[in-house]
Amino acid sequence: MLVWEVSAIDVGKTRVEIQISGLDLSLPATRIVGHSPGPKLLVTAGVHGGEYPAIDAASRLGQELTADALSGELTIVHLVSPVSFYARRQYVNPLDGKNPNRYFPGDANGTATERITHQVMTLARSHDAWVDLHGGDIHEALVPFSLVSNAGAEETSRRSLDLAQAFALPRIVITASVGGSSYVAAALAGIPAILAEAGGMGQLDTESVRLLHQGLRRVLQFLGMVAGGPPEPVVSRQLHQFAWTRAEASGLWYPGKTAGEMAEAKEVVGKITDVYGDLLQEIRAPQSGEILFAVTSLAIETGDPLLAVGA
Ligand SMILES: [Zn+2]
Incomplete structure (x- = not known):
C-alpha cells in the first residue's frame, strides 16, 4: 500500500x-x-x-x-x-x-x-x-x-x-x-x-x-x-525500428563499433571469443542504421544484449 x-x-x-x-x-x-x-x-x-x-x-x-x-x-x-x-x-x-x-x-x-x-x-x-x-x-x-x-x-x-x-x-x-x-x-x-x-x-x-x-x-x-x-x-x-543482437556464447566481447556509429545490415560489428582467443561468434548488424547502445564490458554471457541498431 x-x-x-x-x-x-x-x-x-x-x-x-x-x-x-x-x-x-x-x-x-x-x-x-x-x-x-x-x-x-x-x-x-x-x-x-x-x-x-x-x-x-x-x-x-x-x-x-x-x-x-x-x-x-x-x-x-x-x-x-x-x-x-x-x-x-x-x-x-x-x-x-x-x-x-x-x-x-x-x-x-x-x-x-x-x-x-x-x-x-x-x-x-x-x-x-x-x-x-x-x-x-x-x-x-x-x-x-x-x-x-x-x-x-x-x-x-x-x-x-x-x-x-x-x-x-x-x-x-x-x-x-x-x-x-x-x-x-x-x-x-x-x-x-x-x-x-x-x-x-x-x-x-x-x-x-x-x-x-x-x-x-x-x-x-x-x-x-x-x-x-x-x-x-x-x-x-x-526511428521506427529497434533491432537488438544478443550473445550466443559466453566469453570475451570485442565490439568493432560503438554507440553513435552507423552500420550496414550484416556488417561485422564485433566478435566473441573464448578466453583462449578462439572465435565463438561473429556479430553482424541486424539491420542498417545507427548503433544506439553497445555493451562495453569484455565479459559477456550467453543471452546478454550486445548492441542495438535503430533505423
Ligand atoms: Zn535502464
Missing part, C-alpha cells in the same frame, strides 16, 4: 516512502502538490540502479522545484530499484534476479521485482503522464534517445509522442516491442509515457544530466505545470 492518500496531501513538498507490500522495502519519493490545479506527472528513476544521470536529474528536479512554482502534482520516485543501486548491479534486482523493465505491469502477489513494478504501475494509473528516466547501464555506451510505444490506443501513442518531442532528446524510437517495459505497459493502460535514455558506463557525466534535467523541465512547461509557456520546438529524428 502507498503510505499516503494522493487526495489527502495539501499544497507543498513532501518526502515519502512508498512501501512495497510483503517486503521490507520502500522506495524514496518526492511529492509536490502545486499551488493551483493542473496535470499530474510521474517521474521515475533508478529502475536500473546503475543509470546515474537519470537518478541525478530526478534528484535535482525534486530539490529545486517548489509548490509555489507548480500547477498540478508531481511525483518523483527516486529509486525504483534501491537494492540494485546500492549493490551497483546491472540490469537486475538482486532480490530475485529479475530485470524490472521486463516485469511491468507487475503482480501484487509476485516476486520482489513484480511487487515493485506493480506498485509503480498502480501509482502511474493515478497520474496523467509518466517519464521513466534511464540510460546505458554500468557496462553500456549509449547515445541519447526516447522510447515511445505505439502498442496502445492511437490517442495514447500520439500523446506519448508529444511528450517525447517536448523532452527533446535528439532521437525518438517509436516501437511496440520490448514487452514488460514501463512505457509499453503504460501505453497498454492508456497512460501517455516515455522512457528517456542518456548517459552510460557508470559515469555521472554533466551533459547527460543536463539533457535529462532539461527534458523534465521542458515536459513540465509543455504540460503547463510551470511558468514560461510551451518550450521552444526541437525536431528529433524519428
Whole structure:
C-alpha cells in the first residue's frame, strides 16, 4: 500500500516512502502538490540502479522545484530499484534476479521485482503522464534517445509522442516491442509515457544530466505545470525500428563499433571469443542504421544484449 492518500496531501513538498507490500522495502519519493490545479506527472528513476544521470536529474528536479512554482502534482520516485543501486548491479534486482523493465505491469502477489513494478504501475494509473528516466547501464555506451510505444490506443501513442518531442532528446524510437517495459505497459493502460535514455558506463557525466534535467523541465512547461509557456520546438529524428543482437556464447566481447556509429545490415560489428582467443561468434548488424547502445564490458554471457541498431 502507498503510505499516503494522493487526495489527502495539501499544497507543498513532501518526502515519502512508498512501501512495497510483503517486503521490507520502500522506495524514496518526492511529492509536490502545486499551488493551483493542473496535470499530474510521474517521474521515475533508478529502475536500473546503475543509470546515474537519470537518478541525478530526478534528484535535482525534486530539490529545486517548489509548490509555489507548480500547477498540478508531481511525483518523483527516486529509486525504483534501491537494492540494485546500492549493490551497483546491472540490469537486475538482486532480490530475485529479475530485470524490472521486463516485469511491468507487475503482480501484487509476485516476486520482489513484480511487487515493485506493480506498485509503480498502480501509482502511474493515478497520474496523467509518466517519464521513466534511464540510460546505458554500468557496462553500456549509449547515445541519447526516447522510447515511445505505439502498442496502445492511437490517442495514447500520439500523446506519448508529444511528450517525447517536448523532452527533446535528439532521437525518438517509436516501437511496440520490448514487452514488460514501463512505457509499453503504460501505453497498454492508456497512460501517455516515455522512457528517456542518456548517459552510460557508470559515469555521472554533466551533459547527460543536463539533457535529462532539461527534458523534465521542458515536459513540465509543455504540460503547463510551470511558468514560461510551451518550450521552444526541437525536431528529433524519428526511428521506427529497434533491432537488438544478443550473445550466443559466453566469453570475451570485442565490439568493432560503438554507440553513435552507423552500420550496414550484416556488417561485422564485433566478435566473441573464448578466453583462449578462439572465435565463438561473429556479430553482424541486424539491420542498417545507427548503433544506439553497445555493451562495453569484455565479459559477456550467453543471452546478454550486445548492441542495438535503430533505423
Ligand atoms: Zn535502464
